Amino acid sequence: MPMRCKFCERSAFIKLHYPKMYLCEEHFTEYFERKVKRTIERYKMLRPDERVLVVVSGGKDSAVTAHVLKKLGYDIECLHINLGIGEYSEKSEEYAKRQCEALGVPLHVVRVKELLGKGIGEVRTRRPTCSYCGLTKRYIFNKFAYDNGFDAVATGHNLDDEASFIFSNLMHWNTQYLAKQGPVTPGEFNGKLVKKVKPLYELTEREVVAYALANGIEYHIEECPHAVGATTIEYKEILNEMEEKRPGTKMNFVKGYLRKKHLFEAELERAELRECRVCGMPSSGEVCSFCRFWRLEEPLELMIKQR
Amino acid sequence: MPMRCKFCERSAFIKLHYPKMYLCEEHFTEYFERKVKRTIERYKMLRPDERVLVVVSGGKDSAVTAHVLKKLGYDIECLHINLGIGEYSEKSEEYAKRQCEALGVPLHVVRVKELLGKGIGEVRTRRPTCSYCGLTKRYIFNKFAYDNGFDAVATGHNLDDEASFIFSNLMHWNTQYLAKQGPVTPGEFNGKLVKKVKPLYELTEREVVAYALANGIEYHIEECPHAVGATTIEYKEILNEMEEKRPGTKMNFVKGYLRKKHLFEAELERAELRECRVCGMPSSGEVCSFCRFWRLEEPLELMIKQR
Ligand SMILES: [Zn+2]
């Protein structure tokens, strides 16, 4: 017997576990968007007049983020960073383009290989690939937002991402990371560190996938080849097992963390930031870790060219 | 092909994963006892001249604790608390007696039902059974140790117990519990809170079982009927899965916790302790939680009677 939607006569499209209810496509979409709206309000992520840069990877999370923000009436533009990881990056860029076209939102593309000479994975370094990839992406989307006057950067992190991040850093007791994580990172350093927000903070991966499906959002499914075997996936599975036995586990875990985060902040030494000699962006040393890693001698140019 | 012991020609009795090595029964026993000895030294648990009360439940962990402490030359006596949980408690007491006889160590038995009128599980209360059972056991072994002049109480907690305790309290963000846990709890309040030590703190459950087997230690296997479905077991399984993929996970997790424990201590309000009006033991209120729960009007009498 097919279950019916909690709010109408249609048959159910999805069964939510926490809170437990059956919803049709339309009411699920409504539920999802209202939840994003409330998340934005609860954590004071965005004001209605702010210009928001959504970082779109080609994957589901960022595509859904852009989709919902647009639908909620925010003034958004998108940025795709092509990492230069062969076929994977080409496909990702293609999907990001399709997503933004379908949504009718401007898309800016930055290609790491064109900009820095080498793609992610092509640099000879002892640093792990995922580590300098993260550094590079964070620097580029922040500087892009700063150079072009955006008020905030939105990323697609969902509840599962957050829960597994916290879980992983607890398992390894990387408490400094736990001090800095959260749904909103306020702007700092005269706006040179642009505010970061995560509108899907309280939505599960499963819900995000369902939203994409219900709203015809196409996305690139393949995992980055460098992330293969990452423990994140293992931790997500563990959390999913726990969630299945006790619905609400992930949400309560993340909310509990937010309540206790101050304990980790106590340990944090406020690094004195100064301007990077090369790019002028905030840095703990004379040259920032991005300019140092990529051996830059001039600042990266990320201003949008007038078309 | 049977593997050989790392240290002799005999075939292996056990494969340890962290550090990875094969050992015969004899060399495993030697390894295990040395590790307990080093644990006691590292955490400054016991001095050679101290009188130690080992709380024996009839299970493997406490039996092994008593066995190794005796072998290492400590001055020990044992205490069994019969919880009055029907068949389960009768069996447990029987095993505790056999263990102490085999070891040639004095055993004292305290029976909750005789002492307090009701067994665990028979009290009408809204408090969960495992919660007041824990309260009752902790009070009795502490007061027994105090009344009879012991310098320390040793319990059988092993690495798996500690790891799952920390894991569980992190998942639920019960950070006050995390502030108080550890291999040693020093004596306090003029010795009325007797020092507690966990000599098996760095030994895994699997190693404890193997030690019992190698040394002919019989023990009661049945779980307490009130603990059925306890999440502890689920958390132990999760930790075992992680351990299997990355040997050393549990040990590193627990050691990382000990390094960061001070973060949780920051939150702890030092409760002003005073003497319980009924029993004189340390209490945060006028009457201690034990005397309050059991509605005592006179202190519990736990002095060992001269035989
Ligand atoms: Zn409906």
Ligand SMILES: [Zn+2]
């Ligand atoms: Zn720089």
Ligand SMILES: [Zn+2]
């Ligand atoms: Zn051997």
Ligand SMILES: [Zn+2]
């Ligand atoms: Zn009392």
